[in-house]
Amino acid sequence: DTLEYKVVYDYIKWARESKGLADITLKGRDRELKCFLSFILRKGSLESLSLEHVDDYLGYRHNNGCGRRTMGTIVTTLRDFLRYAVYCNLCSIVPDAIKAPRQFSMETLPSSPSWDEVERIVGYYGISDVRGMRNTAIMALMAVYGLRSSEVANLRLRDIDWNKGCIYLCRAKRGGMQAFPLGQTVAGLISEYLSRGRNNTMGRDSLFLALHMPYEKITRGIVYNLVAKAYRDLDIHVRHRGGHSLRHACASHLVNNGGTLKD
Numbered sequence: 001d002t003l004e005y006k007v008v009y010d011y012i013k014w015a016r017e018s019k020g021l022a023d024i025t026l027k028g029r030d031r032e033l034k035c036f037l038s039f040i041l042r043k044g045s046l047e048s049l050s051l052e053h054v055d056d057y058l059g060y061r062h063n064n065g066c067g068r069r070t071m072g073t074i075v076t077t078l079r080d081f082l083r084y085a086v087y088c089n090l091c092s093i094v095p096d097a098i099k100a101p102r103q104f105s106m107e108t109l110p111s112s113p114s115w116d117e118v119e120r121i122v123g124y125y126g127i128s129d130v131r132g133m134r135n136t137a138i139m140a141l142m143a144v145y146g147l148r149s150s151e152v153a154n155l156r157l158r159d160i161d162w163n164k165g166c167i168y169l170c171r172a173k174r175g176g177m178q179a180f181p182l183g184q185t186v187a188g189l190i191s192e193y194l195s196r197g198r199n200n201t202m203g204r205d206s207l208f209l210a211l212h213m214p215y216e217k218i219t220r221g222i223v224y225n226l227v228a229k230a231y232r233d234l235d236i237h238v239r240h241r242g243g244h245s246l247r248h249a250c251a252s253h254l255v256n257n258g259g260t261l262k263d
Contacts, residue, residue, distance in 0.1 A: 004046045008033045011084045024150060029077045036078065049091045054078065054098055068101040075100040112248035115256075117236050118143050121246070124230040127189070133197035134208055135226045137189040138218075142227075142243050144186055145169070146250035149223040149243040155207040160190065 012030050015021050021029075039057050040049060061074055075098055082095040113121065122139045125132040141147050141155075151169060159168045160182065167182045190207075198208075199215050206217030224242040231241040238245050255261065 002041070004037050004041060005034065007046065007085060007088070007090060008037065008081070010088075011081050014084060015080070028073075029081070032074060032077050033081055036081075046085060046091050049082075049093050051093060051097055054093070058098075072100045112245050112252055113236055113238055115249065115253050117234075118246065118249045118253075120234055121227070121230045121236065124234060125226075127192055130197040130199075131211060133189070133193040134211070137186070137193045138208060138223060139227060139230070139243075139246065140186050140189050142223075142246040143250055144183060145180060146247045147243075148247060149220040152208065152223055152243070153206075153218050153220050156205050157207055158205070159207065162187075 008030065011033070012026050015029070016023075016026055036057055037046075039060060040046070040053050043053055043056075058071065058074065062071060066074065079095040079098055082091065082093055082098070085091045086093065086095065122136060122143055124139075125135040127133045127136055138152055141152055142149075145167070147169065151171065154170060159170075160166075161168070162182075165182045165187070166179045167186075169178050169180065171178060193208075199211075201213075202215050204215060204217060208218045209215045210218060210222070227243045227246065228241040230236075231238065231245075
């Protein structure tokens with residue numbers, strides 16, 4: 001309710017309209033900035049903000065487990081927000097003086113399993129029960145199409161055109177819809193799940209549903225957990241065990257089979 005929190009609201013609105021940032025990025029920035037304000041307002045106000053206050057906050061975030069890459073994202077968010085605040089005459093800090101932690105060469109290159117390991121991961125749950133039919137279809141979509149966890153969770157029944165053999169994807173970062181051919185293997189897995197596994201008692205529009213009442217759509221957390229469990233049980237070692245590793249594996253597979261980096 002304070003002026004400072006209203007500034008965050010105004011900044012998010014400005015960033016959406018002027019910079020075209022994706023909703024998922026803006027949600028992350030909104031959370032981070034509210035955390036930042038709750039920290040600094042114990043020491044003063046936005047108007048009296050100093051670089052020492054920002055350093056204290058960055059130290060607080062680092063001590064709570066944020067790695068270099070996450071800290072770099074936090075610094076980018078703070079710089080952009082504070083440039084906006086300075087433009088609005090709400091503080092007099094120099095945003096570009098906020099230093100991000102050093103990133104080492106090739107540190108952020110993604111870690112992904114080999115394609116043989118991907119095939120083992122996709123087949124881990126099998127299709128003998130409802131859980132297996134759903135989870136196998138989810139992981140096949142991520143491996144073949146390189147979907148993000150949120151993109152899988154947000155798929156709807158109407159996003160699949162069975163007559164045209166297409167699947168329509170709403171991209172989390174760039175926004176907009178993209179159409180892709182619905183491959184035979186993935187189509188078969190989704191069809192099996194829809195006909196024998198998906199409980200439509202509540203008339204949900206989402207493609208993938210939870211396994212128990214009230215059968216709501218799955219979350220990103222569910223997607224992460226089912227992929228991470230397959231990694232653990234199959235004893236496959238990568239730095240990041242979530243669904244994003246399958247996205248990186250998809251990209252590597254495309255490049256290794258003649259695709260371009262742009263593809």
